[in-house]
Every structure is written in C-alpha cells, then in structure tokens.
Amino acid sequence: MDIYGFNLEHGQQTGGFIWIYNTDEASAVNKVIAGWNVEPESYNDSQTHFSTWFIEGSNVCPDMRCPGFESVFSSEIVPGMVISPVSTTSGKKQYITVRVSKDQNSGDWQIYYGFNGDAKLAGYYPRSLFTSLSDKPVTILFGGYALRKDQKPSPPMGSGNAPFKNAASFRSIKFFDAGGNAHPIDFRLGFISNCYTISVIENDGFFYGGPGNIC
Incomplete structure (x- = not known):
C-alpha cells in the first residue's frame, strides 16, 4: 500500500490498513489490524507510522503501548515507528508491504512488514490473546480510512486525491490459504465507500481516497 503524510490536528486520523476480525456473540469481538496511519492524538506528532492493533472484546491494544505484540529480534521495525520517506503525488511512490497470517502450528497471528520491498516477519500476537479469532472463520477487510472527532x-x-490520477493504491493483493499458498485477488469484491472514492479491483489492485473537508 502506498504511504503518505499529512499535517493533521488532534482529533483527526487517516491511513490504510488490513483488518482481520471475527464476531462471535458467545465470546467477544476479536480483531487484528496492520498498516499505516497518521494520528496526532496517539503519537503526539503528525508523522506517518507503521501501526498494528489487536482487539479482544473491550481490550484495545495499539502498537507497543500495552502487552500483546511480540517483536522478533531480526525485525528492523516495531509497531509505532515512523515510516520515512513517504510518497508525494508529484514524485516517487513509497510503499509498504503488509501481510497478516495465522501460524498453523502455534495459532499465533503473525505480522509481516516491508518498506519498498518484500515483507519480513516483524512479530506476532500470541494465540492466548484471543478467543473467537483463534479458531473461528474470519472476515478480511482492506483499504483506507479517515476519522474525525x-x-x-x-x-x-x-x-x-480521488481515483484515478495520483490516487493512493493497494497493489499485488493476495489471499493466503491454510497451506500458505498465495492466490491473487483479481476479481471484484464488495466494498464500503463513505464520502471518499474507491475503484474496483483490477490487476490485483485498486485505487482509493480523496481530499478532506468533504463530509
């Protein structure tokens, strides 16, 4: 996913994420989220950060601000770190490669990250953190988000920018099955578009986004 930077204020957020979640009414909402965001209220700056979250019921844990995420020693990044440089609409696109997958042996949810290249294991959320997400079917969402208070x-x-000229994109989108086999997503999926614009998926990718002050 392309990454960008904005000068935002407290009470504003923007970014791009992958969401994997399960809602089991017998237990609790479980989510694993990974991507990039600009969120002055959390980071006390307006820079672009690599961010990952887990949610188990009412327990919301972003980045390394509470126990949960386990980093691996070989990783060059930990959640919450600044990503630099970022893309410009008139210059080179900078991008991150993000993969979220469940280890079939341990049941841990692994987070992979790469800057302008292939994703490498950054760390994982232990299976013990979750209830329904550990062994239930999941829903997968991916795209941009923007919030205000x-x-x-x-x-x-x-x-x-809205699609298509100079718009942000997700590229080389793949779904990994239980055996670790990659399947390109090159067909149209359902989508949610509220105030901002999103294109259909073509050639394993799509464009999305738009200016502020629109809703």
Whole structure:
C-alpha cells in the first residue's frame, strides 16, 4: 500500500490498513489490524507510522503501548515507528508491504512488514490473546480510512486525491490459504465507500481516497 503524510490536528486520523476480525456473540469481538496511519492524538506528532492493533472484546491494544505484540529480534521495525520517506503525488511512490497470517502450528497471528520491498516477519500476537479469532472463520477487510472527532474537518484519505490520477493504491493483493499458498485477488469484491472514492479491483489492485473537508 502506498504511504503518505499529512499535517493533521488532534482529533483527526487517516491511513490504510488490513483488518482481520471475527464476531462471535458467545465470546467477544476479536480483531487484528496492520498498516499505516497518521494520528496526532496517539503519537503526539503528525508523522506517518507503521501501526498494528489487536482487539479482544473491550481490550484495545495499539502498537507497543500495552502487552500483546511480540517483536522478533531480526525485525528492523516495531509497531509505532515512523515510516520515512513517504510518497508525494508529484514524485516517487513509497510503499509498504503488509501481510497478516495465522501460524498453523502455534495459532499465533503473525505480522509481516516491508518498506519498498518484500515483507519480513516483524512479530506476532500470541494465540492466548484471543478467543473467537483463534479458531473461528474470519472476515478480511482492506483499504483506507479517515476519522474525525467533534467539529474537526474530515482529513484526506490515501494521497488526498480521488481515483484515478495520483490516487493512493493497494497493489499485488493476495489471499493466503491454510497451506500458505498465495492466490491473487483479481476479481471484484464488495466494498464500503463513505464520502471518499474507491475503484474496483483490477490487476490485483485498486485505487482509493480523496481530499478532506468533504463530509
């Protein structure tokens, strides 16, 4: 996914993520989330960060700010670190490769990350953190998001441009089955578009985003 930077205020957020979640009414909502975001309220800056979250019921744990994520020694990045440089609409696109997968032996949820290259294992969320996500079917979402609080203006999403010219993109999207085999996603999926714009999936990718102050 392309990464971008914006000068946001407290109460504004923007970024791009993969969400994997399961809602089991007998237990609790479980989610694993990984991608990039700009969120001054959490980081006390307006830089672009690599971010990953887990949610188990009411327990919400972002990055390394609470126990949960286990880093591996070989990783060059930990959740919450700044990503630099970022893309510009008039220059080179910088991108991150993110993979979220469950280890079939341990049941841990692994987070892979790469900057302008292949993704390498950054760490994992132990199976013991989850209830329904450990052995239930999951739903997968991916794309951009933008949030605002109170009377703050809506922030840009993606590059700040709507598809297609100079818009942000997800590319080389793949689904990995239980055996670890990759399957390119080259067909149309259902999508949610609220205020911002998203294209259909073609050639294993799509464009998304738009300017701020639109809703």
